[in-house]
Amino acid sequence: MNDSSPPGATPAAAPDARAAPVAGPAPRPGASPLLLIEDTPSLQMVYRSVLQTAGHVVRVASTAAEGMREFQDSGAVTVLLDLMLPDRDGLVVMREMLALRPETRVIVITANASINRAVEAMRAGAHDFLVKPFDEGRFLGAVANAAGAVPVAPKPAKRLVATEPEAATEVFIGSSPAMRRVQEMIRSVAGSMATVFITGESGTGKELCALAIHAGSPRANGPFIALNCGAIPQDLLESEVFGHMKGSFTGAISDKPGAAAAADGGTLFLDEICEMAPALQTKLLRFLQTSTVQPVGAVRPRKVNVRIVCATNRDPYEAVRRGEFREDLYYRLFVVPIHMPPLRERGRDVVEIAEAALERFAREEGRRFDGFAPEVLDLFCRLGWPGNVRQVLNVIRNIVVLHPGGRVTLDMLPASLEPAAARTVPEAGADPLEGLVGRSMAEIERMVIEATLARHDGSVPKAARVLDLSPSTLYRKLESWGIKP
Missing domain, CATH: 1.10.10.60 (Homeodomain-like)
Incomplete structure (x- = not known):
């Protein structure tokens, strides 16, 4: 997610936040509401839509003052709080909430440039934090962790993720030989306990690949916990992975299980694994060897049953060669490698992806489109797409939001694509x-x-x-x- 895009999707000019809620699972009976405090109307709408689609009851506020009123009136025990509010500092608001109800679990949201604020918030008692841009899996996983529930996997795009084991052959859109090999590999490895190491450029669908492996495995009914090792400050990463005990460090006001324990019985997905600090690599290796976790401050380790899937957009062996990644950990993780090919090597898969995305986004936005003009599809096939599938989805979402319908022509493409169009593959x-x-x-x-x-x-x-x-x-x-x- 970023300042203009939904989780796991693409930038879009969002409608007014007071729009009707998106249809989704019925709210859980007796579930306490989540409180979302976000001052940007488009982001407020997007976050609320994702949460309601996952079955949560959501109360929203746009300012700190309004948020405190909602907090006191609603009885919410899980709060999503943007640290940049127009009337007050988000950290001050969080401290007031925790003073009123210490059991409140606050998830703070901050921009990439404000990572130090996230660290400060964690030390002041925040349960978790989200750094923009983040995807839907991370978003819902953080909320589910805070609510003490089994994480809800992000709602898949049509044909993008296999949600049933028998659908393993339709994991990703695309009929190119490269994608057929990936689909076959996923189908072969899903049922095993082998550790899978996914490589590929940003935007190629590494997390979707991990989700497909989980969905096709005997662990499909268990939790899928995704953790981006590159987006979490190194001094908090150990706590995020292995958890901590109350009082183990300043700001640890309650026990936290950590991602490894939260994934017990399911799958732990470690994204950007090569960004993990060397000291934590040692502890991860010990975890893989013993299947036990020991939270920070705990006296005894705890046995867990977790399958590990990891990913990186770097060359892992090069990281080993440079001394940035432990060789013994590399061989422990690199059991079944799966490489996600970049879009430029997938031929006309981009056409299938664009057509499916147009149909999906038009349905979501209530628009009617009649496909693409031939010259648009020809351009799509010639572009290099450095952002891969994610960039294609961004472009299609932009088209759908900014135009009422009809056939997509060259003049409807976003301006951001023009420099790319001038330099094709x-x-x-x-x-x-x-x-x-x-x-x-x-x-x-x-x-x-x-x-x-x-x-x-x-x-x-x-x-x-x-x-x-x-x-x-x-x-x-x-x-x-x-x-x-």
Whole structure:
């Protein structure tokens, strides 16, 4: 999710937050409401829609003052709180809530550039935090953890995720040989207990692949817990993975089970595994060897039954070679490798993805579209799509939201796609930075950043080091271009 996009989906100009709730599972009888405090109307609508679709009762507020009134009136024990509110500091609001009801579980939401605020919030008693951009799985998983329930898997796009074991052959849209191999591999490995290591560029669907493995396994009725090792500060990651006991450090006001214990009986998905700190890699290796977890501050370990699926957008063996990833952990995890191919290597799969996305988003937005003009599909097949499937979904969502319907033509494509349209997939051996003369500095900047990302397999931290930029700056630039890393 980011400042203009729904979880796991794409940027969109959201309707007024007072719009009718999205149809979904009936609220659980007797369930206490969730309180969402978010001042951006479009984000408020999107977050509420996702939560209601998952069966939650949601109360919303746009300011700190309104949020405190709702908090006192509703009896909510789970609060989603944006730290940037127009009338008061979110941390002050959280402290007041915890003073009134210490059992309240607050999930704070912050921007990538404000990660230190998230750390401060955790130390002040927050139950969890979400750093934009985050996806629907992480969002619902955090809410389910806070509510003490089994996490709800994100509602799958049509044909994108296999939700039943017998549907394993229809895991992803696309009939290219590369995707058929991935589908066959998932079908073969889903029923086993083997650890799966998924590689691929950002936006290729690594988490969807992990979800499909979980859905096709005997553990499908158990929890699916996703943890992004690159999005959590290293000083909080051990607590996020293994949990902590009340009083084990400043701000630990209650016991927290951690992702490994929460996934007991199900699947633990560790995304961006190569970003994990070396000290925690040692503890993860011990966990894999013993199947026990020991929360921070605990005296005795606890046995858990968890299947591990991990992923990275880097070359894991290169990380081993550079001393950034333990070799023994690599061999322990790299049992069944699955590589998610980039969209540029999948032929006309982009056409199938675009058509399915157009149908889905039009239905969600109540619009009627008549497919794509041939020249649009031809352009889609020639583009490099550095953001892969995620970027395609962003583009289609933009089209659906900003146009009433009809056939999609070239003039309906978002402006962010125009620089990409001017530089389609280069021929083998071609210099991706050719043709700079005559372009604006903004276009050249984007070309250099995208070429650097492509050269480093989509790794934002690695590209940031090469470009001498902070990762948060690079994330913001990608977000402004409609590319979710």
